[in-house]
Amino acid sequence: MTRADLFPPIEPYQSGMLRVDATHTLYWEQSGNPGGAPVLFLHGGPGAGASPTHRRFFDPTHYRIVIFDQRGAGRSRPLGETRANTTELLIDDIERLREMLEIERWHVFGGSWGSTLALAYSETHPERCVSLVLRGIFLAQRSEIDWFLYSMGTIFPEPWAEFAGFLPEDERGDLLEGYWRRLNDPDPAVRIAAARAWSIYEGACSSLMPNPELVSAAAEDCHALGLARIEAHYFRNNLFQPDTKLLDEIHRVRHIPAVIVQGRYDVVCPIVTADRLRRVWPEADYRIIPDAGHSAMEPGIRIALVQATELFRDLTV
Secondary structure, X not given: OOOOXXXXXXXXXXXXXXXXXXXXXXXXXXXXXXXXXXXXXXXXXXXXXXXXXXXXXXXXXXXXEEEEOOOOOOOOEOXXXXXXXXXXXXXXXXXXXXXXXXXXXXXXXXXXXXHHHHHHHHHHOHHHEEEEEXXXXXXXXXXXXXXXXOHHHHOOHHHHHHHXXXXXXHHOOOHHHHHHHHHOOOOHHHHHHHHHHHHHHHHHOOOOOOXXXXXXHHHOHHHHHHHHHHHHHHHHOOOOOOOOHHHHOHHHOOOOOEEEEEEOOOOOOOHHHHHHHHHHOOOOEEEEEOOOOOOOOOHHHHHHHHHHHHHOOOOOO
């Protein structure tokens, strides 16, 4: 079966809140076929949260679709919380959720930061992964963070000018620290204003053609606060040591069937990063979408992602 687009909208058959420590409680849900092949969806950001559309990458008659909002994101609480929020703890959360749902092994699907977390999880627990579908590759390297903060302006100068111009001129030499101070200001109005400026910048650079709906969604207060605070937190803490860690440990997952989907004109997560990954992982099915940017909702990307989930439907879980 080859599909041309997303599956129809569905509602969860089960959802709940999982308390993972004294600070964080995570939203989770299951949809599709309760007896089907388990698949885990990992959202981007970090901090963006999941949406109902994300269920639609998977055939609901075949897949048991597990989605959760990571620490500080979406419907998890507290929103935008950076305490006790690390990649290692997110990996632990995934395992806790898997064990709670009594799942032995599952397919893993993630885009943008979700690709980062999917790689980190699979390299830590390769025995739990049936397949990997990765989109818009981000490896959490310092060069990628600097690109996001400064160099995306070479392609999108107008959104970057708004992003940088939000800060006083004397703070623009270190955009991350300038934003970080405001995202942690005691005044909620200051925090929200900074979060909206950050999130709108990212949204405006995420599609090949202008997408007002995407920018409008990025400006929504809850989305913006979770995204901006958690992204800034992770960017400041440099994520992995060394920052080549995900590439260095790819040998742990090279046996797992994988599809990498990358927009040729992805400006948020440029294709050079996906190219680095596929050069150390020649077994992966690498699909470049020639007329797409970063967003999973770009027409060519969403078609390729659905085709990837269909490709793996016959694998034994």
